Amino acid sequence: MSKPAETAGFMSMRGGGYYSKATVGAKHVIDNAAELILEAIDRMAPPDDGSTFTVADMGCADGGTSIDTVGKILKELRHRLPSRPLRMVYTDLPRNDFSQLFRNIHGQTDLETYIDEIDDLHVYASATSFHRPIFPAGSLNLGFSATASHYISENPGPISNHVHMVGAKGAERHAYVEQGRRDWEQRLLNRASDLAPGGRLALFNFGIDEEGRYLGSTGGVDMFNTFNELWSELRNEGVITTEEYVNTNFPQSYRTVDQFTAPFRDETNPVHRAGLRMEHVETRVVECPFAADFIKHGDSIRFAREYIPTLRSWSEATFASELSANRPIEERQTIIDRFYDSYEARVRVAPEGHAMDYVHCYLIITKVTD
Numbered sequence: 001m002s003k004p005a006e007t008a009g010f011m012s013m014r015g016g017g018y019y020s021k022a023t024v025g026a027k028h029v030i031d032n033a034a035e036l037i038l039e040a041i042d043r044m045a046p047p048d049d050g051s052t053f054t055v056a057d058m059g060c061a062d063g064g065t066s067i068d069t070v071g072k073i074l075k076e077l078r079h080r081l082p083s084r085p086l087r088m089v090y091t092d093l094p095r096n097d098f099s100q101l102f103r104n105i106h107g108q109t110d111l112e113t114y115i116d117e118i119d120d121l122h123v124y125a126s127a128t129s130f131h132r133p134i135f136p137a138g139s140l141n142l143g144f145s146a147t148a149s150h151y152i153s154e155n156p157g158p159i160s161n162h163v164h165m166v167g168a169k170g171a172e173r174h175a176y177v178e179q180g181r182r183d184w185e186q187r188l189l190n191r192a193s194d195l196a197p198g199g200r201l202a203l204f205n206f207g208i209d210e211e212g213r214y215l216g217s218t219g220g221v222d223m224f225n226t227f228n229e230l231w232s233e234l235r236n237e238g239v240i241t242t243e244e245y246v247n248t249n250f251p252q253s254y255r256t257v258d259q260f261t262a263p264f265r266d267e268t269n270p271v272h273r274a275g276l277r278m279e280h281v282e283t284r285v286v287e288c289p290f291a292a293d294f295i296k297h298g299d300s301i302r303f304a305r306e307y308i309p310t311l312r313s314w315s316e317a318t319f320a321s322e323l324s325a326n327r328p329i330e331e332r333q334t335i336i337d338r339f340y341d342s343y344e345a346r347v348r349v350a351p352e353g354h355a356m357d358y359v360h361c362y363l364i365i366t367k368v369t370d
């Protein structure tokens with residue numbers, strides 16, 4: 001049976017540049033909302049006082065999806081603050097492909113980078129989990145994080161009927177909601193410690209919107225249900241064991257808007273007492289670029305071939321990590337390939353309704369000075 005397990009040890013996006021190449025939708029999520037960050041900088045009105053200004057991208061993966069928006073932010077800061085050195089810190093978990101991140105930022109891949117266009121800019125990385133303080137207290141001026149806060153610090157238990165908390169029932173679902181609540185509060189408290197007075201956080205979070213929609217649920221065929229059906233099929237065929245099936249749970253909690261905003265609405269909440277205030281909240285649905293292309297080209301074979309890598313880029317680690325370590329690595333890889341091949345075959349045969357539309361709750365948060 002599954003155990004409460006820290007998730008930091010196995011979590012990672014697929015490396016080698018696969019993540020940002022396959023995940024163009026996540027880039028749209030960030031680029032479409034860049035104005036929220038620029039407006040926050042405007043409200044912050046930081047003084048041009050010669051001190052170092054620190055920006056972070058927390059849960060950055062290979063940095064490819066945020067590279068244009070981060071470049072825009074840094075150029076704006078350079079323009080406003082000519083005397084201040086800029087420190088750009090990318091953070092993720094230890095298993096992240098930081099080598100690919102640095103290659104992307106330093107212009108050693110086919111991505112366009114900002115690195116040579118901004119003077120007095122210093123780029124670093126940290127592998128400290130965002131479930132902990134990352135910076136010396138009071139030293140972070142602008143913290144950004146996209147599509148990452150749904151990752152919880154530990155799996156609170158098994159989900160017997162599904163692979164994701166959105167399909168869990170009763171006490172099993174409640175355990176994930178509660179873990180999500182605890183981690184969200186603690187994460188905000190950690191950022192309250194990191195942030196300089198007057199600093200800002202821009203958090204673009206996967207969640208459940210006012211209409212109950214979440215990632216991959218909008219097109220008609222629910223993505224997480226499809227994952228679950230195909231993973232169950234492998235169990236029913238004896239390809240994986242019941243234990244492996246039950247242990248496979250995404251280490252994620254999707255929060256509602258109400259849950260995201262609760263710590264700011266309650267003046268007795270430690271987050272409020274730590275000085276964090278919400279300046280802006282909204283939800284948006286960003287359409288799946290592969291499903292949108294399919295509407296134009298109508299070729300289901302092409303759609304299936306292009307669509308599966310975007311799912312695979314972030315989900316593979318979860319399915320692979322719960323296959324028994326007693327299986328030879330080649331056998332595990334064969335099972336995983338078969339799993340995604342079966343997803344691709346489903347889309348190829350009946351493409352209508354498949355779409356990984358992104359559903360986000362966008363928050364801008366400030367730390368008050370008194």
Ligand SMILES: C[S@@+](CC[C@H](N)C(=O)[O-])C[C@H]1O[C@@H](n2cnc3c(N)ncnc32)[C@H](O)[C@@H]1O
Nearest residue numbers: 026059060061065092093129130146147148151
């Ligand atoms: C879906 S990717 C999003 C990447 C990028 N921010 C984007 O929007 O495209 C989620 C990222 O969050 C990272 N992550 C998950 N849990 C984390 C944690 N506790 N601390 C730091 N990063 C974490 C993952 O490793 C992964 O790179």
